[in-house]
Amino acid sequence: MKALLARALDLLYPPRCVSCGAFGPSLCDGCAARLAPARGPDRCGRCGARRDPSAACGGCAGWVALDGASAAFEMEGPARRIVHGLKYRGVRDLAEPMAEALWPLVRELGAETAIFAIPLHWRRRRSRGFNQSEVILGRLGTRPAPGRLERTRATASQVGLDARARRRNVAGAFRYRGPALDGAAVAVLDDVVTTGATAEECARVLRAHGAGRVHAIAYARAVNAPGQRPD
Ligand SMILES: [Zn+2]
Ligand SMILES: [Zn+2]
Structure with a gap:
């Protein structure tokens, strides 16, 4: 039927x-x-931002808990429409090519890495009907993470905020429930990474529960441009 x-x-x-x-x-x-790959030698090895090799990277200077971040593609052209297609139009089939694009990043992290989807607040999850990061993680089919990350409060959209305001916006917004992570290598997965503020806050929480190495992986990498329309 x-x-x-x-x-x-x-x-x-x-x-x-x-x-x-x-x-x-x-x-x-x-x-x-x-699709425009968001990786290559002209980028910071830690956060993936394009950079001048003679200067320090401004993209990840504020990260304390996060060891690194990588994304498959630049958030432009088809990648932007793919991200929006899954998130706002609910085209779930797109999770398949998105997961496929994330595979090389997952392989680099190693099979022992436990991957957590960055959670939505339950109210947003209910209104959208799904969490796009969970849907992508489901398609990846990696072994289940030992516990779960939860978003404890609704946060305003990060869109239009500068890096510092983004960090403030998500401070204390997550918690971890599950067994101690005991030095485990973990990663947080999102559809889009911009300044890494959300991933950094999740990394802080996971480290407080014993995580060793913490990476962020995302389908697309967006450049922070305060005032732009929502991604
Ligand atoms: Zn960097
Ligand atoms: Zn087409």
Whole structure:
């Protein structure tokens, strides 16, 4: 019955690429080929920000708990439409290519790394119907993390805030429930990483529960531009 309904919906609304609108899979090959990698030698080895090698990196100077962050693509063009397609339009199929793009990052961290999805506040999760980071993590199919991260209070959108305001906005917003992490290597996964303020706050909490190495991984890396429209 469910399959029949899905087929009827496909006939009424044939699936299209979220980026260019071409009929077919939710991300077409052409748009997938246009994704801009957010990695390379011109970037800070710790946070992935583009940098002048002769100067210290401003992107991760404020990080205390977070060892590093990496993202698959720049938050531009198709990547932006993919992130928005999953998060705001609920196109869950997109979690598949997003998880695929995250695989090399996960492999670099090592199989022993426990990955936590960055949580939404329960109220936002209820209104959206899902947490996009959990959906992506589910597609990755890595072994379950030993406990769970929870968001204890709703926070204002980080959009339009500078790095310092972002840190203040998420301070004390998370807690960890589960066994002591005993020096374990862990990672937090989000759809987008910008200044890393949210990941840093999660890392602080995980370290307080014994985590050793803490990394952040994300599908897309956005440049912090206070005043821009929501991602
Ligand atoms: Zn396309
Ligand atoms: Zn850096």
